[in-house]
Amino acid sequence: MKALDYARAHGDRFLSELNEFLSIPSISTHERHRPAVLEAAEWLRDRLLAAGFPRAEVMPTPGHPIVYAEWLPAGPVSPTVLVYGHYDVQPPDPLDLWRTPPFEPTRVGDDLFCRGASDDKGQLYVHLKAVEAFRETAGAPPVNVKCIFEGEEESGSPNLDPFIQQHRELLAADVGLISDTDILDRDTPAIVYGLRGIAYLEVEVTGPAGDLHSGSYGGAVHNPINALCAMIASLQDADGRITIPGFYDSVRQLEDEERAELAKVPFDRQDWLQEAGVKTDWGEPEYTITERTTARPTLDVNGIWGGYMEPGTKTVLPSNAYAKISTRLVPDQDPAEISRLIQRHMKAIAPPTVSVEVRELHLGDGAIVRRDSPAMQAACRAYAAGFGAEPVFKRTGGSIPVVATLQKELGIEAILMGFGLPDDNLHAPNEKLHLPNFHRGIETAIHFFQFLAG
């Protein structure tokens, strides 16, 4: 196929374009990065136009804009693919743990280090280059392509669902395509068919009205940090089982058949320990590590703070203590219901000596995608052609709430055609993209469009 030859011949240019994209610090969670987020959106629109999309625009939302593009050259009888991705990135902190500047793409061997390299700029850019390859060699892609790239994925996509609801006709498609997941290893592609949902809350415990001297009041005033720690500690037993009443009520139990299938995904405990950087695993002993991280709900404190946090000593009994707490949810847990359960439980276990406020920061639905659709078959064949190996099916621990939204609002299933690797350091210092995956990804996307066209 000529499109493949074209992609191979222009790989270096594709990469230097990606470097430009990565250099824009489009961190969506901080107001001060708003100009960079907009710059990334406009850059992306320009590259979509350059790739051949006749329509590409930066569409406003109440938050960061959505970049929409479409090219419908194949006519109404051919399938329409809706490509979703996100051009925003996680904050880079803790900065001191980065070995290279987080927004200066740095190539080390076959890896490209930069915030957003894998999540998700590098993966989304694959599809622009696949379309460009068809434009330059066949005049147009063999299917209709629509793109929706948001700038708020890392801050909970507050405006994505309303946007999709308001633009159902514009976004109408036959299948979704998302590259924002990882494969098993360099040579073993994988398609994620199950995703966890999320409920992310912030807890504020207030003790005394103002900070007190711990020498003068310690022993008779309940310290809100001690109280918060006790509340958090009580949310789980020693094996990580969550003790919030009702939390597991809606959990769809893993069937033996699915457990057997998941057990087929190659897994090496030593490799996993190495990659995670831990001496031993933790969690529900009756489930495997794979099951615990993909098919079981969890509860993590993502942040905690209160009192004196600088060097040296301060004998303060603080007024407040705070924690950010998130739970990963599995089918059929409803994030809004779980959020309510957590809020109610935190109030219920708060001792009478303090007051507690719980704020909901983000909810996201999980999803399960069918493994036997024609689009899924095309994706399997595309991977086989692009990577030389059939993909394995797996569930993943992260949340891609848009998968549930596409099902609910547009009635389409999404193919999660990922090109990342498990050690890409997503949301952590030294995020990277394995460059051979970038180029194989472009070829896989070209194959996918071709196979989908039939």
Place this chain on the structure above:
Amino acid sequence: MKALDYARAHGDRFLSELNEFLSIPSISTHERHRPAVLEAAEWLRDRLLAAGFPRAEVMPTPGHPIVYAEWLPAGPVSPTVLVYGHYDVQPPDPLDLWRTPPFEPTRVGDDLFCRGASDDKGQLYVHLKAVEAFRETAGAPPVNVKCIFEGEEESGSPNLDPFIQQHRELLAADVGLISDTDILDRDTPAIVYGLRGIAYLEVEVTGPAGDLHSGSYGGAVHNPINALCAMIASLQDADGRITIPGFYDSVRQLEDEERAELAKVPFDRQDWLQEAGVKTDWGEPEYTITERTTARPTLDVNGIWGGYMEPGTKTVLPSNAYAKISTRLVPDQDPAEISRLIQRHMKAIAPPTVSVEVRELHLGDGAIVRRDSPAMQAACRAYAAGFGAEPVFKRTGGSIPVVATLQKELGIEAILMGFGLPDDNLHAPNEKLHLPNFHRGIETAIHFFQFLAG
């Protein structure tokens, strides 16, 4: 007494000098304030010389300097008083809770708001003005006076004990005098005879080698924040009893006689709740609030931090979590022994999924002072003359480790002649000094020197 008349006539000038002193942000816990700490030491030396001390100097230590002064006009048969105080102050944070700038002394009614106003600049300065009043009216004070003012009290006095050990002859005295405590209320003076010790540690819990994505690893990697919270929660039962093995072994039990005496200290629970800013008290139910805050050991988390602490969400499973933990100790608990117990216990309860480091930040001895010495009698009479009321004897919750050092190294007991009030907001925003106490304090100090001379 003419010295009293002089003090009354020059109160306004004394106050404007104090304002100068308070304006120097001599925060000892931060390296960046080193110049201000030195400035405060030199200012104090100059004021000592101006008050009449023939010798006053800034003496170096490996940390912040000690200001030493002496005036021995009364000869060897008269008693020598060693006045201790500290010219450093606590950090002012959280800054946003101050109603006036923390280092701009601001008078509101009878109160002077400023960091250090009560702890300890305002209380220490009383003694310089008492000496000056004798100099101007009688040529010299009726007793010998030595002063030792340190600049590291708020950072654990790391160089005070070595300094005292190295200068035993220079510092030789008959009685110590320290004004760094509070009285019961405006009209009820109090002498503290019991102080709590302290062991202040920092705990670091490490989980994975680097920050991880909580979606990818949550459920199978132990989150160090969750682990730290569980460890902290387990250190106390619901009533605040400390569960560290051996922690209470050396605690000198309160005798019925002393409990009866402490119960005589006027205490209004509603006032206390109001002052503490809490809806209800907390802690060991078998002890009164007064006992819990002065005669029982405690454990407070003074600070906690880890993971993502900024606005918005970040789904991080962090590598580390930290806490600053201090215990207040009573006779006969040994801070070094308690520190060892805590360190050993934290290691013992750490789950195998994380590693724990405990660093000792500060140790301080508690103390009990005799209530029947001649100096104590002189102090009681001085208060009665200065405040128009006999002082009550009380124990206090804070630590003034120098009291134990003076006993151990110089063989002298210290009179804790405080002039602060319980609502002075020590170590908290909006620290203040009640100005009538400043002036009554000067008069009380004048009386004390006179009564002590016999």
